[in-house]
Amino acid sequence: AQSVSQHNHHVILSEAASLELGCNYSYGGTVNLFWYVQYPGQHLQLLLKYFSGDPLVKGIKGFEAEFIKSKFSFNLRKPSVQWSDTAEYFCAVNSQIKAAGNKLTFGGGTRVLVKP
Amino acid sequence: EPEVTQTPSHQVTQMGQEVILRCVPISNHLYFYWYRQILGQKVEFLVSFYNNEISEKSEIFDDQFSVERPDGSNFTLKIRSTKLEDSAMYFCASINRPSGGRETQYFGPGTRLLVL
Numbered sequence: 001a002q003s004v005s006q007h008n009h010h011v012i013l014s015e016a017a018s019l020e021l022g023c024n025y026s027y028g029g030t031v032n033l034f035w036y037v038q039y040p041g042q043h044l045q046l047l048l049k050y051f052s053g054d055p056l057v058k059g060i061k062g063f064e065a066e067f068i069k070s071k072f073s074f075n076l077r078k079p080s081v082q083w084s085d086t087a088e089y090f091c092a093v094n095s096q097i098k099a100a101g102n103k104l105t106f107g108g109g110t111r112v113l114v115k116p
Numbered sequence: 117e118p119e120v121t122q123t124p125s126h127q128v129t130q131m132g133q134e135v136i137l138r139c140v141p142i143s144n145h146l147y148f149y150w151y152r153q154i155l156g157q158k159v160e161f162l163v164s165f166y167n168n169e170i171s172e173k174s175e176i177f178d179d180q181f182s183v184e185r186p187d188g189s190n191f192t193l194k195i196r197s198t199k200l201e202d203s204a205m206y207f208c209a210s211i212n213r214p215s216g217g218r219e220t221q222y223f224g225p226g227t228r229l230l231v232l
Contacts, residue, residue, distance in 0.1 A: 032216075032217045032218055036223075042225065043119075043120070043207075043223045043224055043225040043226065044159075044207065044223035045223070046220050046221075049218070049220065051218050090159065092159075094217040095217060096216055096217050096218075102214075102216075102217035103149065103161040103164055103172060103174075104151075104159075104161065104221060105161070106151075106158050106159040106160075107158065108157070108158045109158070109159075
Protein backbone atom coordinates (compact mmCIF):
# COMPACT_ATOMS: atom_id res chain seq x y z
CA ALA A 1 0.00 0.00 0.00
CA GLN A 2 1.07 3.54 -0.66
CA SER A 3 1.94 5.84 2.20
CA VAL A 4 3.19 9.40 2.38
CA SER A 5 5.03 11.06 5.24
CA GLN A 6 5.48 14.74 5.87
CA HIS A 7 7.82 15.10 8.76
CA ASN A 8 7.15 18.70 9.70
CA HIS A 9 3.69 19.30 11.09
CA HIS A 10 4.20 23.00 11.72
CA VAL A 11 6.71 25.46 10.35
CA ILE A 12 7.02 29.08 11.42
CA LEU A 13 9.29 31.43 9.55
CA SER A 14 9.69 35.08 8.69
CA GLU A 15 9.10 36.73 5.37
CA ALA A 16 11.99 36.36 2.93
CA ALA A 17 13.19 33.18 4.62
CA SER A 18 13.63 30.06 2.55
CA LEU A 19 11.19 27.21 2.91
CA GLU A 20 11.73 23.51 2.44
CA LEU A 21 9.07 20.95 3.28
CA GLY A 22 9.93 17.29 3.32
CA CYS A 23 7.87 14.54 1.73
CA ASN A 24 8.72 10.87 1.58
CA TYR A 25 6.61 8.15 0.09
CA SER A 26 6.49 4.42 0.24
CA TYR A 27 5.39 2.49 -2.81
CA GLY A 28 6.79 -0.37 -4.80
CA GLY A 29 5.96 0.94 -8.24
CA THR A 30 6.13 4.09 -10.31
CA VAL A 31 4.26 7.04 -8.88
CA ASN A 32 3.03 10.47 -9.80
CA LEU A 33 3.80 13.09 -7.18
CA PHE A 34 1.86 16.20 -6.25
CA TRP A 35 1.97 19.13 -3.88
CA TYR A 36 -1.33 20.75 -2.99
CA VAL A 37 -1.84 23.90 -0.93
CA GLN A 38 -4.81 24.97 1.13
CA TYR A 39 -4.92 28.66 2.00
CA PRO A 40 -7.05 29.61 5.02
CA GLY A 41 -10.71 29.21 4.18
CA GLN A 42 -10.03 27.98 0.67
CA HIS A 43 -10.03 24.67 -1.16
CA LEU A 44 -7.09 22.44 -1.94
CA GLN A 45 -5.33 23.61 -5.07
CA LEU A 46 -2.45 22.16 -7.04
CA LEU A 47 0.97 23.76 -6.64
CA LEU A 48 2.92 21.40 -8.87
CA LYS A 49 3.20 17.81 -10.04
CA TYR A 50 5.81 15.39 -11.30
CA PHE A 51 5.38 12.41 -13.60
CA SER A 52 8.69 11.85 -15.35
CA GLY A 53 11.65 13.63 -16.90
CA ASP A 54 13.47 16.49 -15.22
CA PRO A 55 13.28 15.75 -11.49
CA LEU A 56 13.17 19.45 -10.66
CA VAL A 57 9.70 20.78 -11.30
CA LYS A 58 8.49 24.31 -11.04
CA GLY A 59 5.02 25.23 -9.96
CA ILE A 60 2.93 28.27 -9.33
CA LYS A 61 3.83 31.13 -6.99
CA GLY A 62 7.58 30.49 -7.13
CA PHE A 63 7.46 26.98 -5.67
CA GLU A 64 9.57 24.12 -6.92
CA ALA A 65 10.06 20.51 -5.91
CA GLU A 66 12.75 17.96 -6.49
CA PHE A 67 12.12 14.27 -6.99
CA ILE A 68 14.92 12.10 -5.65
CA LYS A 69 14.08 8.55 -6.60
CA SER A 70 16.79 6.93 -4.48
CA LYS A 71 15.42 8.65 -1.40
CA PHE A 72 11.73 8.27 -2.28
CA SER A 73 11.45 11.98 -1.64
CA PHE A 74 9.70 14.92 -3.23
CA ASN A 75 10.60 17.98 -1.20
CA LEU A 76 8.97 21.34 -1.78
CA ARG A 77 11.01 24.53 -1.78
CA LYS A 78 10.60 28.25 -2.10
CA PRO A 79 13.64 30.52 -1.88
CA SER A 80 11.88 33.49 -0.32
CA VAL A 81 8.46 33.21 1.29
CA GLN A 82 5.83 35.88 1.65
CA TRP A 83 3.16 36.36 4.27
CA SER A 84 0.64 35.16 1.68
CA ASP A 85 2.31 31.73 1.67
CA THR A 86 0.73 31.04 5.05
CA ALA A 87 -1.22 27.86 4.35
CA GLU A 88 -1.28 24.12 4.82
CA TYR A 89 0.75 22.13 2.32
CA PHE A 90 -0.03 18.55 1.35
CA CYS A 91 2.14 16.08 -0.49
CA ALA A 92 0.27 13.37 -2.39
CA VAL A 93 1.03 10.43 -4.65
CA ASN A 94 -0.82 8.09 -6.92
CA SER A 95 0.16 5.11 -8.97
CA GLN A 96 1.09 5.21 -12.64
CA ILE A 97 0.31 1.53 -12.95
CA LYS A 98 -3.43 1.75 -12.61
CA ALA A 99 -4.95 2.76 -15.89
CA ALA A 100 -7.36 5.41 -14.83
CA GLY A 101 -8.85 7.59 -12.18
CA ASN A 102 -6.14 7.08 -9.63
CA LYS A 103 -6.93 7.99 -6.08
CA LEU A 104 -4.51 10.26 -4.27
CA THR A 105 -2.75 9.18 -1.09
CA PHE A 106 -1.96 12.21 1.05
CA GLY A 107 0.61 13.03 3.64
CA GLY A 108 -0.46 14.52 6.92
CA GLY A 109 0.08 18.10 5.83
CA THR A 110 2.40 20.83 7.06
CA ARG A 111 1.01 24.05 8.42
CA VAL A 112 3.23 26.96 7.44
CA LEU A 113 2.96 30.29 9.18
CA VAL A 114 4.89 33.16 7.68
CA LYS A 115 5.32 36.08 10.03
CA PRO A 116 5.39 39.51 8.44
CA GLU B 117 -11.76 29.51 -13.69
CA PRO B 118 -14.35 26.77 -13.16
CA GLU B 119 -14.54 25.43 -9.63
CA VAL B 120 -15.93 22.45 -7.78
CA THR B 121 -18.60 23.56 -5.36
CA GLN B 122 -19.98 21.81 -2.30
CA THR B 123 -23.03 22.32 -0.14
CA PRO B 124 -23.57 22.77 2.69
CA SER B 125 -20.34 24.22 4.01
CA HIS B 126 -21.22 23.00 7.50
CA GLN B 127 -23.65 20.36 8.68
CA VAL B 128 -24.52 19.37 12.23
CA THR B 129 -26.54 16.21 12.71
CA GLN B 130 -27.56 13.79 15.39
CA MET B 131 -26.06 10.31 15.53
CA GLY B 132 -28.15 7.87 13.54
CA GLN B 133 -29.49 10.48 11.15
CA GLU B 134 -28.99 10.39 7.41
CA VAL B 135 -27.00 13.12 5.73
CA ILE B 136 -26.48 13.96 2.09
CA LEU B 137 -23.48 15.98 1.06
CA ARG B 138 -23.67 17.61 -2.32
CA CYS B 139 -21.04 18.44 -4.87
CA VAL B 140 -21.18 20.10 -8.25
CA PRO B 141 -18.08 19.02 -10.19
CA ILE B 142 -16.60 21.07 -13.01
CA SER B 143 -19.02 20.80 -15.91
CA ASN B 144 -16.97 18.83 -18.44
CA HIS B 145 -15.40 16.53 -15.87
CA LEU B 146 -16.15 12.84 -15.99
CA TYR B 147 -14.52 11.26 -12.94
CA PHE B 148 -15.48 12.14 -9.40
CA TYR B 149 -14.09 11.48 -5.95
CA TRP B 150 -14.92 11.84 -2.30
CA TYR B 151 -12.22 12.22 0.32
CA ARG B 152 -12.50 12.99 4.01
CA GLN B 153 -10.25 14.45 6.67
CA ILE B 154 -10.93 13.73 10.30
CA LEU B 155 -9.62 16.54 12.46
CA GLY B 156 -5.89 16.16 12.98
CA GLN B 157 -5.59 13.26 10.56
CA LYS B 158 -4.69 12.77 6.92
CA VAL B 159 -6.95 13.36 3.96
CA GLU B 160 -8.28 9.87 3.09
CA PHE B 161 -9.77 8.55 -0.12
CA LEU B 162 -13.32 7.27 0.16
CA VAL B 163 -14.60 6.51 -3.31
CA SER B 164 -14.22 7.27 -7.00
CA PHE B 165 -17.09 7.30 -9.49
CA TYR B 166 -17.14 7.11 -13.26
CA ASN B 167 -19.80 6.44 -15.84
CA ASN B 168 -22.50 6.14 -13.20
CA GLU B 169 -20.80 3.51 -11.14
CA ILE B 170 -18.24 3.20 -8.39
CA SER B 171 -14.77 2.78 -9.82
CA GLU B 172 -12.93 2.18 -6.57
CA LYS B 173 -13.74 2.42 -2.89
CA SER B 174 -11.73 2.30 0.29
CA GLU B 175 -12.36 0.11 3.30
CA ILE B 176 -13.84 3.17 5.00
CA PHE B 177 -16.63 3.24 2.41
CA ASP B 178 -18.86 0.63 3.99
CA ASP B 179 -22.56 -0.06 3.53
CA GLN B 180 -23.47 3.12 5.38
CA PHE B 181 -22.08 5.17 2.52
CA SER B 182 -23.44 5.57 -0.98
CA VAL B 183 -22.80 7.89 -3.90
CA GLU B 184 -25.02 9.02 -6.68
CA ARG B 185 -25.09 11.30 -9.66
CA PRO B 186 -28.80 12.10 -9.65
CA ASP B 187 -28.63 14.50 -12.58
CA GLY B 188 -26.13 15.95 -14.98
CA SER B 189 -24.53 18.27 -12.48
CA ASN B 190 -24.71 16.98 -8.91
CA PHE B 191 -22.64 14.28 -7.25
CA THR B 192 -23.79 13.27 -3.79
CA LEU B 193 -22.44 11.35 -0.84
CA LYS B 194 -25.02 9.85 1.48
CA ILE B 195 -24.30 8.56 4.94
CA ARG B 196 -27.25 6.45 5.91
CA SER B 197 -26.92 6.38 9.68
CA THR B 198 -24.25 8.72 10.94
CA LYS B 199 -21.85 7.79 13.71
CA LEU B 200 -19.74 10.03 15.90
CA GLU B 201 -16.63 8.95 14.02
CA ASP B 202 -18.09 10.24 10.75
CA SER B 203 -17.38 13.76 11.96
CA ALA B 204 -14.89 15.12 9.44
CA MET B 205 -14.34 17.48 6.55
CA TYR B 206 -15.57 15.86 3.35
CA PHE B 207 -13.99 16.93 0.07
CA CYS B 208 -15.30 16.31 -3.40
CA ALA B 209 -12.91 16.28 -6.35
CA SER B 210 -13.17 15.82 -10.08
CA ILE B 211 -11.02 15.30 -13.14
CA ASN B 212 -11.64 15.84 -16.81
CA ARG B 213 -10.62 12.41 -18.03
CA PRO B 214 -8.25 9.78 -16.68
CA SER B 215 -4.67 9.93 -17.91
CA GLY B 216 -2.64 7.38 -16.00
CA GLY B 217 -2.93 9.33 -12.79
CA ARG B 218 -1.33 12.44 -14.27
CA GLU B 219 -4.52 14.40 -14.29
CA THR B 220 -5.01 17.20 -11.77
CA GLN B 221 -7.76 16.57 -9.30
CA TYR B 222 -9.77 19.71 -8.64
CA PHE B 223 -11.11 19.92 -5.12
CA GLY B 224 -14.15 21.59 -3.66
CA PRO B 225 -14.01 23.67 -0.48
CA GLY B 226 -15.34 20.85 1.66
CA THR B 227 -18.30 20.21 3.93
CA ARG B 228 -17.56 20.08 7.62
CA LEU B 229 -19.80 17.43 9.16
CA LEU B 230 -20.29 17.27 12.91
CA VAL B 231 -22.16 14.31 14.35
CA LEU B 232 -23.45 14.79 17.89
